[in-house]
Amino acid sequence: MIDPKQTIQISSELTDEHLLAICDAADVIACECPSYLVRLLNDVREFRRYTNECIERFPSDAETHHWLSSRANQVEMLLSLTIYELLQKENLLDENNQLNLQQLSDRNRAIALSKALHPYSSK
DSSP, X not given: XXXXXXXXXXXXXXXXXXXXXXXXXXXXXSSSHHHXXXXXXXXXXXXXXXXXXXXXXXXXXXXXXXXXXXXXXXXXXXXXHHHHHHHHHTXXXXXXXXXXXXXXXXXXXXXXXXXXXXXXXXX
16 A cells, blocks of 8 residues: 555556555545546456456457457556546646645645535636
8 A cells, every 4th residue: 555645656557556546645536537537447457357367268259358358458548548647637746747645635625625615616
């Protein structure tokens, strides 16, 4: 488990540990988009693992499962890149692509608090 007070190096190839750390640090999310992206990425990774198991379990369908695994890998890369770009767009990465988990957590809490105090505000 990654300490929420540390920074982590982020790239477009997010590890499962990075995703978990991001979700833990962003435990109060004003917008569910980041959570959806992480769930989608985890689902695609699980599907890719499943299709790889099917290659061994169903050798007669290996070609189809290789194709499915390849397509899942492409979707995984796109979702990872999307999460990475979202972190950039939200100015959560420094010039060295370091994500400060405490900053992410504090930011999301501030957004949630602001929405709670001003529920009809457009910001």
